[in-house]
Amino acid sequence: MFKFLKDKVKKAISKINDKVENELPDEEVEIVEEIVEKEEKKEEKKEEKKEEKKEEKKEEKKEELETKAVGIEEVEEVRAKGLFGKIKQKINTKNISSEKFDELFEELEIALLENNVALEVIDKIKNDLKEELVDKPIKRKEIESKILKSLKQSITNLFEVDSIDIIDKIKNKKDEPYVVCFVGVNGSGKTTSIAKLANHLKKNGLSVLLVAGDTWRAASIQQLEEHGTNLGIRVIKHNYGSDPAAVAFDGIKAAKANNVDVVLIDTAGRQHSNKDLMRELEKIVRVSTPDLNIFVGESTTGNDCVLQAQQFGDTVELDGAILTKSDVDEKGGAAISIGYVTGKPILFLGTGQEYEDFEEFNADKFLKFLDI
Structure with a gap:
């Protein structure tokens, strides 16, 4: 990676x-370092004086305190004169x-x-x-x-953008299901990422419902149904060519009726230049009012992935990103750039073909991969 x-x-x-x-050229610079001598004996004497003070009578305390004050001033003067030293050395710099x-x-x-x-x-x-x-x-x-x-x-x-703990957010939403909508271009891996996230949520004790909102791509509904069967998760679907906003609406309605924690909405892949499909996406978001809009992009496409996220962000408000195929990305340009450019965090990385090949993004781990 x-x-x-x-x-x-x-x-x-x-x-x-x-x-x-x-x-x-070399430039000779004089470095001055201060050193401080240790005075353990004086510290010990101070501690002894403190103990003596506790044993003295009330009538003698005022006199002793005055004597103490003078003693402290003398110590400070000695420190000012004798405790600090300086070492000078010359080094070559650029x-x-x-x-x-x-x-x-x-x-x-x-x-x-x-x-x-x-x-x-x-x-x-x-x-x-x-x-x-x-x-x-x-x-x-x-x-x-x-x-x-x-x-x-x-x-x-x-990577200093506001992170999102999706598990925590879902658990903190009461009474209604937490709705997540997935957007991205064709072939970016949205449907597979939805299945991986569904598996991740289920393993964290959350109930999930999938919505087949991609009513255009051939076999898209069947693909999501296969994932649902494998994971034991219900899928809400309509016929191909149906209004995806209506499918999303029915999915959320079913989740409410069955006290489901999370609704994950699949959408058709689209290019930002297709105005009709972008208007359709706006409608899906308007009807379903998601708690989270996630952009799914292919990590290996680099700067194109970042540009796509920007363009989708112009149509719907994005909250974060999932980068797929990170395991085969040798360049890392998308991972470095997308958070800074969009102002939104990377939530997860897709790292393989299996449901378990899905990990929360960690900036420290990313830097270790770069070995810098």
Whole structure:
């Protein structure tokens, strides 16, 4: 997973390190470090004095407190004069100018572009690194580690969007079923993702009902029914060509009547350029009033996946994304970009063909895959 991205980024940073080492002059910088001496004996004396105070009579306390105050002042004076020392040392550093940084960043920019990272994300990473690296003395032996650390922090910040604990949200909704609507282009893996999420919810003790809202694609209803049979979950369906909004309405009605916790609505894949189908999607959302609208995109399509999410977000308000085929995605551009570009979190990753091949997205785990 994400091997191509990992290799390209590491090679780019190694090249940047070599250029900084070979092309920039050394600058000698004087480092001043303060040291503090330990005074265990004085601390022990203070503790002894405190014990003596407790044993003294009330009449003597005022005098002793005054004496104490003087003693403390003397100790502080000694500290001010004698406790702090300074060590000076000179080290060789490299200083990257703004112009040089722009030149150096081209290596990393190419690596990110080759891995389908969105342009606005690349710009964000560039600005973050510029702030951390430009006009700041960097020790010669720490150049590569400093760049890696700055890059890791920048990518970590990309995932700082409000996360959603879907299990918690479902359990906190009382009286009515929690409704989730799935949207995306043709072939992105919506129906399979619905089945995987249904399995995940069922394993967490929640009752689920599936709605076959894709009334256009041949065999789409049968596909969802097969998943329902495998998982022991009821599927609400109409005939092909039916109004999908009506199917969604009936599904929610059935869930209410049977005290079902969650309704998962499948919808037909569509391109944002098909205005009729996008209006149909608006109607489905208007009728079913979902608690959660999830975009399902294929991770391997990279920046196209991010663009699709943006376009669907222009029609319906998205709450999060599921990225399918993440297990065979060597580039990772969609995973890096989609949260920052849409402002919505990645909820789950599809990582294989089985129902269990479905995991909650974890930014720390993602960074471990990148090995930075």
